[in-house]
Amino acid sequence: MDCVEIVTPSRASLRIANHHSTAASPLLQQPRIRASTPTRSPQALPKYGRRGVSPSKKARLALDDATQLESNETPQDGTEPVFGGTTHLRSSVSSRRKGKATWRPLASDEALPRILPSELEPCLELQKRAILKSLQNLPDIDENDEHVSANATAYGQLNDLLKGTVLRGEGNSCLLIGPRGSGKTRLVEKAIASLPERPIVIHLSGHAQHNDRLAIREIAWQLAQQTGHSFLPSEGDNAVEETPPDPENPFLDEPEPNIVLPPPAHLLALISVIPTLPRPTIIALDAFDLFAAHPRQSLLYCLLDTVQSCRVGTGTKGIAVIGITTRVDTINLLEKRVKSRFSGRMLRTACPGRLHHWTELARAALSASISQDVPEEWPPLWKAAVDSFLHDATVMENFKETFSLTRDVQTLRRILTTVATNLTAASPYPSAVKLAASTGIQRCPPRFSFLASLPYPAICLCIAAVHYQTAGHDAFTFEMLHESFRDQVRTSQSAPIQIEGGGIGMAFERLIALRVFTPVAASSSSTTREFVLYRLVLDRNEVKRAVGVMGQTNLKKWFSKA
């Protein structure tokens, strides 16, 4: 009671001070800081009161407190409200140190106003768009290293090859192998675009064309699109098309009767037509390894056979087959007769090999130039912001972490997209905090972020499942969990919350839908739902953490019994 009486006048006086001081006095900070450090103030205030310190002195003491904490707050100002939770989790002392160390260069930089002047806000929007645009189509980094990069080499070779086909009418085949996100498709696009003469380009993908029949139809379609007359086989296929679908069940797909391949002669007929077309043809096969899985590899055989038999000087146009794949051993998947017709050329692409390239890529994307006219103070301002962002030690640490996990440029692209979209007028510059937040979402998103907010019955089921896990039973049924839940309610002194049938069953189904519980075996009709065996996907520690965050004592007690 004492402390309440002493505290109130001081609060009141502070509030008055707040009202009256118009200048930016540090006193303004005080209520906020009080609020942010609730553990300190109740102890501190009565002490002053007992000693009889006057309100003004008290305010000065608090002022010291405020300046001390000011530095702590500074780096977090840039935090987005959405992602705010991540940084506050650190212990206060270490984050204060870190904050000072990392923020100093920026704060000392005169060129960066904390809050964007209102006339520059449209520039920020334009800059955002420019960044997003450059992320869409990442700029090439000229790596002025001692050796030429793999992609440049591959580009040179591919370009030569295609030129041979287009200009001299050669038949060429090659494989383009490289990890995901290393720019294989881009390379092909670029090479085709740089050709002096416009060839017929046919794109096929192993993901879309599941069998040779679909592939051949697609080739025919694309040929027709680009040459202007139809190559679609007319007689047999049209008859199939005209038959109406099964009138009994309109939802029933035709169970792919079309898998039956057209006769090999027919297949050859269309493909052998290709060299006789008026323009040279380039066939790009994406996911080449999947084509190798087609029965008898007839399509590949025909294509490569045509390529091989394409001779210069016989009046035919050239044909090039480019296989694009991530699989390194693709050549081994080919049958002997197919392999012998393949030229054996394999070009390799690679992701950026050094962290340096990675950050240069980030710099190029972030400092994309705006096409429209902007006030002249904007570009240097933005350049300074990007520089200080990329010189930040935590930023570099973050990039390094990501780079050691994956070199896929797509990941970098996604991370930077989130950073760019989170730029607002209130916090206009990219920062380490923003980067960390977006990395958390885009790099490897947490699988069960919702655990701490699970409804009560659901977390009970998880705890019961953990209990069974520690008892040596990984698989459990609903009845088992329900039984142990009921036991817990019966035995614990403070029965948590009374619950009857429905809720817990719904919670169980919800957890299955959220993939927290996965079925052990395939479902069978002879097992009733409550006896289907499930397994807990969660780690014991994850449940423990969730229970800790929820902070219900009886749940914690129950969990610790495991």
Add this chain to the structure above:
Amino acid sequence: MDSTTTDMTPVGYEACTSLLTTLLTSYPPPFMFVYDPETPRLTSSVVRTLVQDLKTRSKTAGSPLKFASAVVNAVACFTRRLFYDTVLNALAEWRPSWEDGCGNWSGSGSMSGQRFNENFDAFVHGLQAIRTLLEHGSDDLTTKTSAKGKGKAKATSNNENETHRLIIVIERAERLKDSLPDLLVPLTRLAELSQLDVITIFVSDVRWADMRPSLGASPDPYYIDIPALSKQNTIEIMTTAFDTMASCSSSSKLVDAEAYSPVLRSLYDQFITTLYSICSPFVHDVYELMYIAAARWPGFILPVLEAHRAYIEELDRLRADGRSHEFDSDHRATEVSAHSDDEMRDHDIAGILYLPTEDTRIRLVRLFTPSFTSALEGLYPRLTHAADWAREHIPPANLLTLPYTQIPAHMSGALGAQTTGGAHRRDIHAFPRTSQFILVAAFLASTNSPKSDMRMFGRGTDERAKRRRRKGGSPRKAREGTGGGGIKIPQRLLGPTPFPVDRLLAILGVLLEEYDAETRPQVPQFAIPGEYTDMEIARVSIHAAIMELASMRLLIRVSSADRVDATPTFKCGISYDIALQLAREIGIVLNDLLWDSV
């Protein structure tokens, strides 16, 4: 309920909508994944609204970026053809009409008459056709669809600088993994395969990691995580529903016309806060909470409206008598919802509905609080639906004037638990006695291990010897039990085990002999003990009863039905609780017959 979210973004979704708008109007990643584990329905309605909004805005304003969108649900589009047709129809804004044979969109101009639902390639060709359609004005479209008529005139003029972006939103995308597995990879690479500006957005409550195809066939999406709704936001969304409910409640017979009168808004807020505090530990989904609220509110407000109406009637009667002034002064004291404000007095005299006093409101909340729990129990698992539930739980007349002791039992929520199991139990009791015996025998056969049968049911003279011999073999079994890891789990929790029908009949024989033999009429020709029972279990009616129970899925047939030579095997389909009740009915102590009793 979707109408609540169509006119504006619900609170808590601002960050998500601004992010999506920024991306979609500038340079979006071709494949995005919106993840919301808590309220996926609300999220998908937000995304749907947003996409729709973008489309209409781009049409009216002269922006160079035009959108065409399709929002499909992976639950509804469970085959490829359905999926292709739904997407293409939506993108082309084509509505199949009954008059012209409900045809799907099949291209326009020179390309018309094609089928774009054959396979994925055809679908891609359809997308390309739509793009060309959008680019070259849409004259054909206007003539064909009667629904669209505006905004086409200028479309022909300024299509040089326009870019057209197609957006395909797929809700409940986790279903694709099971229903259309071979469509998943091409959909995620749609922009690359079709060489168009097409954005695929998946909305799901399951992480992409759980539905990702193998071998890295799909590129990873751009993740958008929706944070969970906070308490204030949930309550706000629920209370804003009041206004939309007011507009649509007039058509419903169940809901009183005045139940959503604007004066009652603050009482509704109070109601929602209480409802939330009671139900939120169990359900977080806003839609579920709103469903419960919609079922309870008409009953909750009924006493207030009744009191008000009674008062008005009284007023009218007295006015007719010409004594309204005296009534007004002395009746006020007895009125339950007594109030003192002058304003209220005015309303009172005029007969306008007013907000009840604080005391009445607290009383109402206290009276109805138990029924919130029973509403949750009944409505969340959908044991009954809202209208039925509301009809069953109409509060008694003059609830506010009743003394506390006379408040009927169902208001205290005790009824809820009984009604759920009640129907089932009645059915069970309606069975013939033989079927009841068969079910108990089946439960025992499914729960006890066959090895224990001799000890549980063996009634011969050599029982002792058998038991001793069994003991000799038991150490091995005991070691298995301990070595197998941890505690032994009772069979009734692990689920029923299958048993041959012979075993069922044998156990049935024991049960009939011990618990039924005395009730049978004396038949002199069966002299040997057990002979009568043997005859009983050999009757055709027993087999017929077994087959009947199997057809009701109370016994589950494990062996295939078309095999004649093998002994049929069954599993028990009833739970322990029901078995216990049945056993009590026919005078059996079930726990004595269970190998590992509870």
